[in-house]
Amino acid sequence: MDENYTHLKMGDTASMALPLPAGVYKKFKPERADDTLPESITSSGDGKNAVIVLEDKLLKKMTLEAFGIASITNFRLSMYAHRQVRLTWKNPSVGLWSGVRFVFKYGSMPADENDGFMVYDSADVHYETSRLEERELFVRAYSYVTVKDGRWYDEGAVSARITVTGISGSVTLSTGAGVWTVPDNVYKIRYIVVGQGGEGGNNSGWALGGAGGGGGYFASGYMDVNPEQKLSWIIPSAFLRSTVNTEDSSKYYRSEHLPQFDTVFGDVRVAHGKTQRTDFSYGRHSDEMAEYGGDGGSGGGCSGGRGGRNGSDGASGSAAYVSSLSKYKKYPFGGTGSHSSTTGFNGVLYCSGGDGGQYRMGGVRYDGTDGLGNGGSGEGGWERHASVGGKGGTGCIYIAWGSMMNDGS
Structure with a gap:
């Protein structure tokens, strides 16, 4: 307190002080080391020891007025x-x-x-x-x-x-190769990668017709990215083709994986659909053979059977058939699909298998749709006539961000 006991000073100056009620006060001198009040002090008033109690709210107010809270x-x-x-x-x-x-x-x-x-x-x-x-x-x-x-x-x-605004968009990449740059403020994308469809099979002189090519394989998912990040991509424009050979039908076998026909986006690689497979060792007798539709995202049909859709196997079509012009007994089987959906989050159906060629209908075929990775159809059957099945459709890459990812987030 000041010497006149009129104010309680806060600090070394009188600029921060509290006025005290009128009266006579004595300075309080602690008698204990822990600065607690002596037991002798039991009351306050004129002529007696006085204790002034400051509530925490007042201390807070005085502290903030004197020093303030620093601000960002x-x-x-x-x-x-x-x-x-x-x-x-x-x-x-x-x-x-x-x-x-x-x-x-x-x-x-x-x-x-x-x-x-x-x-x-x-x-x-x-x-x-x-x-x-x-x-x-x-x-x-x-x-x-x-x-x-x-x-x-x-x-x-x-x-x-x-x-608050949305940052949304999408892009579809078609045949070619290049580098895609992630847009500004985009940190997550959703993609669809579609492989090229397989070529339809040749009829190779068999009246039963060629098998359909398998749809391209299919991949979809999310990718964490950064703005301006570069992602390389490849979508083959060349088509997988079989060589027609009327002397030896085994030359039409083309079910192997050829990496140069894959679709690639960053680290994601998707294979092409497979073409017709012919097996001359099928069964117990040398005069038996089996013909299979192409495997893929959806299987190719065989012998007039419809190609698979949305990941299903291709249909086998007509029963076993013995050509009057051949020693071979023929068994048709539809191609194997992926057994998982090939419908993109954008609602587009990709990777359908090609239909099998119709019995005794030469020249009836179709190509797979470019950009959808559909398999080509098999060539129709025609006695002593060799021709090529429909070509597979090219693949694609679809990239979306923001609300275009269509997942509710």
Whole structure:
């Protein structure tokens, strides 16, 4: 207290002082090392020892008025990714400060440190939100000091607002090779990679007709990326072709994997559909053979059987047939599909198998659809006539980001 016992001084100057009620006071001199009150002090008043008690709310008010809570600076809001906002700021280097609480609210500025649909406490210098609603967002920053009984917040003088927007798009890559660059603010993509369809089988002089080519194989998934990242891609434009040989039908066998016809996107590689397979060693007798539709994302049909759709096997078509012009007994089998869906998240059906060639219908064939990876049909059967089945359709790569990923996120 001052020498006249009229004010309680806070510090070395009189600038921070509390006026005391009128009366006569004695200076209190602690009698114990732990500075507790002597038991002799039981009352206060004129002419007696007096104790002045300051409540914590008053101490808080006086502390903040004298020193204040330091505040963050350079507070900014910007779009970070699809419906995601980035907060950036600079922390104070001097003053009372433990951290900052950001309060998020749609439609109006938060009124206090808890008035929002979300709060985030940080001592960092940036924060990226989860996905938000596409509407106006208000954010208020309340710097705080951690004390024994909790926190003291400032008045929230720092604030900002932004309209949350989506960052969406898609692209379809067709035949060729190149490098695709990830757009600005895109950190996740969803892709579809479609392999080239297999060629339809030749009829090779058999009245039963050639088998259909398998649809290209199919892959779909997500990929974490960064803006401006470069992803290489390849979609073959050349077509897998068999060589017609009327003297030896085994030359039409073409079920092996040829990597040069694969579709590639970054580290994702998808194989082409397979073409007709002929097996002259089938059964117990040398005059028996089996013909198979091409394997693939969906199997190729055989002997008039329809090609598979959406990952199914191809149909076998007509029963075993013995040509009057050949010593071979022929067994048709549909090609094996992937047994998983080949419908993209964009709603497009890819990788259908080609139909098997019709019995005794020469020249009736079709090519697989380019860009969808469909297998070509088998050539129709025609006695002593050799021709080529339909070519497989080219593959594609479909890339989407934001709401175009069509997954509700």
